[in-house]
Amino acid sequence: MTLTTRMRRATVPAVLAAGALVLAGCSGAGGGGGSGDGGDGPVELTLATVNNPQMKDMEELKGEFEESHPDITVNFVQMEENDLRDAVTKDIATGGGQYDIVTIGSYEVPIWAENEWLADLTEPLSSDAEYDVDDLFAPVKDVVSVDDSLYAVPFYGESSMLMYNKEILDEAGITMSENPTWDEVAEAAREVNSDDVTGICLRGKPGWGELFAPLTTVVQTFGGTWFDEDWNAHVNDPEFTEAVQFYVDLVEDAGPADPVSTGFTECLNTMTQGKAAMWVDATVAAGMLEDPEASEVAGKMGYAHAPVKETEESGWLWSWNLAVPETTQNQDEAIEFIKWATSKEYHQLVGEELGWTRVPPGARQSTYEIPEYVEAAESFAPITQDIMLAVNPTQPGLYEQSWTGVQYVTIPEFQDLGNQVSQDLSDVFSGRSELGPVLDRGQELAQEAGDAQ
Amino acid sequence: MTTGRRSLAISRALLWPALIVAILLTQIPLVATLFYSFQEWNLLRPGQRGFVGFDNYAKVLSDGSFLSSLGNTVLVTGSAVVGATVLGLLFALLLDRKFLGQSVARTLMITPFLVMPAAAALIWKWSILDFTYGMANWGLSLVGLPPVAWNTEMPAATVIMVLIWQFTPFAMLILLAGLQSQPREVLEAAGVDGAGPFRTFTWITLPHLRQYVEITVLLATILLLQVFDPVAIMTKGTGGSKTLSYLLYERAFIGLEVGEAAAYGVMTVIVTIAVAMVALRTLFKVFSEEGLMNR
Numbered sequence: 065m066t067l068t069t070r071m072r073r074a075t076v077p078a079v080l081a082a083g084a085l086v087l088a089g090c091s092g093a094g095g096g097g098g099s100g101d102g103g104d105g106p107v108e109l110t111l112a113t114v115n116n117p118q119m120k121d122m123e124e125l126k127g128e129f130e131e132s133h134p135d136i137t138v139n140f141v142q143m144e145e146n147d148l149r150d151a152v153t154k155d156i157a158t159g160g161g162q163y164d165i166v167t168i169g170s171y172e173v174p175i176w177a178e179n180e181w182l183a184d185l186t187e188p189l190s191s192d193a194e195y196d197v198d199d200l201f202a203p204v205k206d207v208v209s210v211d212d213s214l215y216a217v218p219f220y221g222e223s224s225m226l227m228y229n230k231e232i233l234d235e236a237g238i239t240m241s242e243n244p245t246w247d248e249v250a251e252a253a254r255e256v257n258s259d260d261v262t263g264i265c266l267r268g269k270p271g272w273g274e275l276f277a278p279l280t281t282v283v284q285t286f287g288g289t290w291f292d293e294d295w296n297a298h299v300n301d302p303e304f305t306e307a308v309q310f311y312v313d314l315v316e317d318a319g320p321a322d323p324v325s326t327g328f329t330e331c332l333n334t335m336t337q338g339k340a341a342m343w344v345d346a347t348v349a350a351g352m353l354e355d356p357e358a359s360e361v362a363g364k365m366g367y368a369h370a371p372v373k374e375t376e377e378s379g380w381l382w383s384w385n386l387a388v389p390e391t392t393q394n395q396d397e398a399i400e401f402i403k404w405a406t407s408k409e410y411h412q413l414v415g416e417e418l419g420w421t422r423v424p425p426g427a428r429q430s431t432y433e434i435p436e437y438v439e440a441a442e443s444f445a446p447i448t449q450d451i452m453l454a455v456n457p458t459q460p461g462l463y464e465q466s467w468t469g470v471q472y473v474t475i476p477e478f479q480d481l482g483n484q485v486s487q488d489l490s491d492v493f494s495g496r497s498e499l500g501p502v503l504d505r506g507q508e509l510a511q512e513a514g515d516a517q
Numbered sequence: 518m519t520t521g522r523r524s525l526a527i528s529r530a531l532l533w534p535a536l537i538v539a540i541l542l543t544q545i546p547l548v549a550t551l552f553y554s555f556q557e558w559n560l561l562r563p564g565q566r567g568f569v570g571f572d573n574y575a576k577v578l579s580d581g582s583f584l585s586s587l588g589n590t591v592l593v594t595g596s597a598v599v600g601a602t603v604l605g606l607l608f609a610l611l612l613d614r615k616f617l618g619q620s621v622a623r624t625l626m627i628t629p630f631l632v633m634p635a636a637a638a639l640i641w642k643w644s645i646l647d648f649t650y651g652m653a654n655w656g657l658s659l660v661g662l663p664p665v666a667w668n669t670e671m672p673a674a675t676v677i678m679v680l681i682w683q684f685t686p687f688a689m690l691i692l693l694a695g696l697q698s699q700p701r702e703v704l705e706a707a708g709v710d711g712a713g714p715f716r717t718f719t720w721i722t723l724p725h726l727r728q729y730v731e732i733t734v735l736l737a738t739i740l741l742l743q744v745f746d747p748v749a750i751m752t753k754g755t756g757g758s759k760t761l762s763y764l765l766y767e768r769a770f771i772g773l774e775v776g777e778a779a780a781y782g783v784m785t786v787i788v789t790i791a792v793a794m795v796a797l798r799t800l801f802k803v804f805s806e807e808g809l810m811n812r
Contacts, residue, residue, distance in 0.1 A: 150770050157560040175561055268669075270753040272771075322648035322666035324755055339649070476561030480772040490755040494669045 113167040115142040161391035164398045170207040177215040183388040186214045216385035217406045221426030223379035223451040226368040232341040246371040257318035262340040265331035268323025272482025280471040283307040284461030285378035295517045297510035300503040324490045350444035379451045380471040477513035553779035560773040573780035586764040594741045597680035605688025613696045630686035634746035672756035679747045688733045695729030
């Protein structure tokens with residue numbers, strides 16, 4: 065963190081407190097978000113981002129941008145996912161104006177765009193032929209657009225897939241197909257599950273993103289949904305119930321022994337140490353499983369589409385995007401930087417400077433045509449691309465949706481709803497409650513959220 | 518006389534600016550919380566903000582989560598305070614004796630309290646309670662017991678364990694100070710009168726320790742009522758571990774309901790004060806009825 069950011073962070077609360085003392089409602093006091101005062105002088109941009117490896121790479125390479133734009137400097141403020149969400153939401157909702165560029169998930173983009181919190185990027189991006197907006201992955205572009213206007217640009221994107229340890233499955237004489245069904249996968253998991261090896265690692269840790277990212281894709285492929293087109297909740301429907309029951313049973317028979325403390329990181333650990341046979345999770349995980357320095361199973365992994373039941377595909381769709389809040393005073397410069405960080409040149413730069421497996425995945429189709437990238441990521445890149453292009457964010461399940469998005473519902477209440485239901489489900493995992501009453505309560509909560517739409 | 522009074526008046530007048538600032542700084546957050554608790558305000562729905570009277574309070578009281586969280590808080594805090602005090606007393610008694618390496622032992626015993634709460638929760642989650650690699654299950658396997666999925670089977674108990682581990686040294690420090698302040702001659706006199714160690718302990722040491730126990734319980738309760746880290750890191754509020762502070766965090770930062778969270782905050786303050794008062798009164802009563810101390 066740079067000195068200026070730290071100072072600014074300390075100043076804002078102080079200024080706000082002082083402002084509150086003098087007169088209430090002086091909300092612009094801490095604003096500014098940089099030293100750009102509208103003049104032609106040098107501009108300092110503040111970028112709030114999640115502390116994922118791809119973002120750290122971006123910070124490492126920002127010097128290249130600053131060299132070609134001598135009037136602009138970019139300061140990075142990196143936070144953990146939840147902290148970022150809190151900090152940025154508070155800043156924008158209260159008109160703080162601390163950040164010139166923000167990293168936001170695909171769940172937030174439509175909600176924030178509707179609140180008129182984000183600058184419309186359609187014109188500035190499409191007017192630049194070299195930037196090539198049409199090269200962005202179409203499904204990802206869909207989830208960050210509202211009424212055909214682009215409010216954010218994907219920095220990297222992901223879907224979900226089945227990752228399996230070929231050695232373990234081979235030993236049991238099981239061959240996994242390219243497009244497996246959940247029944248096949250469950251059968252295989254139960255077969256290979258033993259005291260030493262977990263059949264299939266599935267998350268059970270409470271939290272709307274942690275548990276419901278994978279579980280909602282199962283619900284959707286079983287034909288269930290959180291809401292129908294008219295915002296009627298369907299949480300205790302037979303399809304929803306069947307899907308969750310299937311998931312809980314599978315975890316009990318062949319899943320992690322302590323599901324309530326198992327999330328993405330825990331599954332990654334078990335998998336890299338060869339202690340689990342299969343795992344359904346984010347496509348980004350593949351890069352880590354194939355890293356010979358951190359993983360014992362590098363080169364031994366097989367990849368397949370996310371398992372399905374009633375639908376053709378059941379991968380999710382998530383992207384981390386760059387967006388420009390309306391509160392910034394340096395909109396043009398911020399857009400300049402966003403264009404650079406999501407351009408084809410940037411992907412080349414990452415590959416040449418830092419290594420080809422570190423190129424941000426799932427954002428641009430042309431990335432998958434770079435020969436060096438294709439070679440470096442041959443085991444997982446083609447399937448990742450296939451899945452990302454195959455998922456349908458406008459209708460991932462059997463129900464028609466009035467929102468765009470796969471494993472979440474883009475309404476403000478969803479993170480709260482998902483969080484509460486996921487906590488109740490932990491009692492089902494441990495056998496303290498029955499599934500029926502838990503989903504009945506979920507239905508009530510969901511209907512309340514649906515009524516608010 | 519008059520000059521004295523005038524200089525006093527001037528001194529007082531000079532104090533006012535500082536006093537006003539102090540009052541404003543301490544009371545503004547409370548007033549702001551009260552103000553927000555009468556507002557409907559979801560951060561993600563900026564257009565629907567408005568005054569709603571006591572609606573938020575009605576929601577807090579009609580929704581079951583407040584009462585159940587209150588119960589959880591009492592359970593978690595109560596068990597942790599009792600556990601830490603009892604263990605602390607035990608360790609204090611051991612450390613009160615002279616032995617080789619006493620100061621080293623004392624320093625080692627205090628360490629858990631010095632570990633940051635978040636770090637402590639992570640140590641417990643990964644090194645001790647992890648199903649596959651944790652020391653707890655390894656210990657169980659040594660005596661032939663099956664492994665336990667701690668966070669799935671008994672979330673509240675895991676939080677209580679961490680808290681007892683962290684706060685036992687805290688209790689031990691205060692109680693050790695109490696033990697060491699015992700007048701030696703009284704203990705010697707008891708010995709001369711023929712009292713054994715047990716009688717000396719129950720009739721002389723415990724009554725002497727009464728106020729030290731009280732201060733331990735009081736301080737530990739105040740600190741533990743705000744417990745957050747182990748809940749957020751280890752259990753995410755599942756299975757009876759959702760304390761009031763975690764519930765408040767969820768309403769504010771996951772639900773993004775500013776008004777509702779403020780109402781929860783106000784209710785929490787009221788209930789905390791009430792519970793603390795009742796608890797202290799009961800404690801004092803128990804002590805005096807037992808005749809451990811005549812005040």
